[in-house]
Amino acid sequence: MSIEALGISKHFGAFAALKDVSLRVETGELVALLGPSGSGKTTLLRIISGLEKADAGAGMVRLHGEDVTTKGVGYRRVGFVFQHYALFRHMTVFENIAFGLRVKRRSQRASRQQIREKVEQLLRLVQLEWLAGRYPAQLSGGQRQRIALARALAIEPQVLLLDEPFGALDAKTRQELRRWLRRLHAELHVTSVLVTHDQEEALEVADRVAIMNAGRMEQFGTPAEVFHHPANEFVMNFLGHVNVFHGRVEGGRAILGPMEIDYSGRPHATTVPARGLVRPYDLEIEHHPNGKPGFAATVCHINSAGPRVKIDLTAESGEAVHVELAHERFRALALEAGQQVFVVPREVNVFVDEGQG
Numbered sequence: 001m002s003i004e005a006l007g008i009s010k011h012f013g014a015f016a017a018l019k020d021v022s023l024r025v026e027t028g029e030l031v032a033l034l035g036p037s038g039s040g041k042t043t044l045l046r047i048i049s050g051l052e053k054a055d056a057g058a059g060m061v062r063l064h065g066e067d068v069t070t071k072g073v074g075y076r077r078v079g080f081v082f083q084h085y086a087l088f089r090h091m092t093v094f095e096n097i098a099f100g101l102r103v104k105r106r107s108q109r110a111s112r113q114q115i116r117e118k119v120e121q122l123l124r125l126v127q128l129e130w131l132a133g134r135y136p137a138q139l140s141g142g143q144r145q146r147i148a149l150a151r152a153l154a155i156e157p158q159v160l161l162l163d164e165p166f167g168a169l170d171a172k173t174r175q176e177l178r179r180w181l182r183r184l185h186a187e188l189h190v191t192s193v194l195v196t197h198d199q200e201e202a203l204e205v206a207d208r209v210a211i212m213n214a215g216r217m218e219q220f221g222t223p224a225e226v227f228h229h230p231a232n233e234f235v236m237n238f239l240g241h242v243n244v245f246h247g248r249v250e251g252g253r254a255i256l257g258p259m260e261i262d263y264s265g266r267p268h269a270t271t272v273p274a275r276g277l278v279r280p281y282d283l284e285i286e287h288h289p290n291g292k293p294g295f296a297a298t299v300c301h302i303n304s305a306g307p308r309v310k311i312d313l314t315a316e317s318g319e320a321v322h323v324e325l326a327h328e329r330f331r332a333l334a335l336e337a338g339q340q341v342f343v344v345p346r347e348v349n350v351f352v353d354e355g356q357g
Contacts, residue, residue: 001027001063001064001127001158001159002024002025002026002062002064002065002191003023003024003061003062003063003159003191003193003356004022004023004024004025004047004060004061004062004063004065005021005022005023005024005044005047005048005059005060005061006022006059006060006061006062007020007021007022007058007059007060008020008021008022008044008047008054008058008060008061009021009054009055009059010040010043010047010052010054010055010058010059010107011055013301014228016092016215017040017043017215018040018043018044018047018054018057018215019040019214019215019216019218020216021040021044021059021212021215021217023044023192023217023220025191025192026309027064027191028118028184028189028190028191029191029192029207029208030182030192030193030194030200030205030207031192031193031194031206031207031208031209031210032043032193032194032195032196032201032202032203032204032205032206032208032209032210033194033195033196033210033212034196034197034198034199034209034210034211034212034213034238035197035198035212035213035238036197036213037135038170038214038249039212039214039302040133040211040212040214040215040216041074041195041210041212042081042163042164042195044212045163045193045195047059047061047249048061048078048159048161048193049073049076049078049159049161050068050072050073050075050076050078051073053228054069056075057098063076063158063159064153064158067152067211076158076159077155077156077157077158077159078157078158078159078160078161079152079153079155079157079159079190079317080152080159080161080162080163081145081148081149081152081154081160081161081162081163081165082148082163082165083163083164083165083166083167083168084168086148087136087144087147087148087151088136089135089136089137090135091135091136092132092133092134092135093123093131093132093133093134093135093136093139093147094119094121094123094132094133096136096151097119097122097123097147097150097151097154098118098119098154099152099154100151100155101114101115101118101119101154101155102115109294111112117165118154119132119154120132122150122153122154123150125150125153125184126146126147126150126184127146128143128146128147128150131143131147134176140173141168141169141170141173142173142177142298144175145154145165145166145169145177146177146180148165149165149181149184153188153190156226157190158191159190159191159192159193159322160190160191160192160193161192161193161195162193162194162195162351164195164196164197165177165181165194166178166196166198166200167196167197170328171297174198175200175329178201178204178205179204181205182204182205185205192203192207199238199239199240202223203223203226203227203239204223206223207221207222208220208221208223209221210224211226211234211235211238211239212295213234213238216264218231218232218234218235219231219235219257221279222273226239227239227240229269230349233275233277233351236277236349236351237277240279241279241280241322242277242278242279242280243277243278243279243280243283243319243321243322244275244276244277245258245259245275245276245277245278245319245348246256246273246275247273247274247276248271248272248273248274248276249263249266249271249272249274249350250268250270250271250272251267251268251269252264252266252267254274254276254348254350255276256275256348257276257291257295257315257317257319258295258296258297258315258316258317258319259276259293259294259295259345259348260293261276261293261345261348261350262347263350265350266352272352272353273352273353274350274351274352274353275350275351276345276348276349276350276351277348277349277350277351278345278347278348278349279347280310280322280323280324280346281323281324281325282345282346282347283321283323283343283344283345283346284343284344284345284346285311285323285325285335285341285342285343285344286341286342286343286344287342288342289342290342290344292344293344293345294342294343294344294345295315295316295317295341295342295343296340296341296342296343297314297315297321297340297341297342298313298314298316298318298338298339298340298341299311299312299313299335299336299337299338299339300312300314300337301337302335302336302337304327304330308324308325308326308327309325309326309327309330310322310323310324311323311324311325311330311335313341313343315343321343323343
């Protein structure tokens with residue numbers, strides 16, 4: 001069951017929530033809509049579901065090739081999982097999951113035995129069969145979210161839509177649940193769209209990631225594509241920490257803050273403002289210049305707690321610089337606060353001002 005959203009625009013009064021956005025989700029694929037608050041990702045999800053309508057004449061939604069733009073939620077057979085679970089507090093876990101099966105049209109309604117078998121199957125699927133008789137208030141946040149997912153799957157949806165499903169959970173539970181969701185999706189192959197503002201979650205769970213900003217699609221690709229080959233400055237900035245060096249490009253060179261590197265993308269002599277973005281782990285520290293482009297800096301602070309050592313430095317020209325090193329490399333360098341070092345970038349993404357590159 002593929003999903004296509006074609007040329008979708010949506011206004012709320014004078015505010016443009018979506019601006020000519022198109023998206024295709026292949027059958028059995030899990031796609032993450034990733035972006036900051038207000039980027040339009042939840043609005044796009046609601047339009048796919050039928051809970052919202054696009055502006056008149058400004059878009060089409062297709063499910064498996066069928067135009068469902070004017071069809072309601074019931075016709076589209078979508079399953080929802082929300083951030084705050086939306087479980088019925090007065091119903092047991094069993095009854096919550098069975099709810100959708102009981103309210104189906106009479107012609108489609110399952111027998112009591114079929115409902116029991118289906119609910120038990122789903123409880124085994126989410127690995128919570130021992131909680132069937134409990135109420136939502138007796139469950140942890142992670143357990144509630146698994147039950148919410150089981151309830152969404154009970155109606156055998158054509159499409160599964162997840163709106164910030166782990167947003168209300170603590171970091172450890174979120175990490176455990178997204179790994180569990182990835183395994184579950186590999187087993188079920190339900191065409192799914194996940195809305196999240198958590199970069200790590202999107203990159204870990206999704207087959208492809210659609211990065212949104214201010215109502216537009218900035219980039220759509222695999223996690224590896226969007227992370228290692230960002231389409232623009234916004235994408236790279238949004239997907240993790242970066243050091244930003246302001247400067248210019250001219251004559252095949254980029255002069256960015258304290259460093260100067262080759263930039264064959266602009267061989268002309270005209271000067272154009274630019275920025276160089278470097279991820280913390282793409283900066284190496286040496287005790288002395290080694291012939292590679294780099295800059296002098298002073299070590300200001302060292303945090304060795306965690307999988308990598310985080311080091312704050314101040315470049316000779318005054319810029320604050322953040323570097324992350326493997327523990328083994330850090331021990332070999334024997335760095336201390338106040339020490340003078342030389343910083344060498346392994347990879348710099350250069351972005352020139354719009355329309356001038």
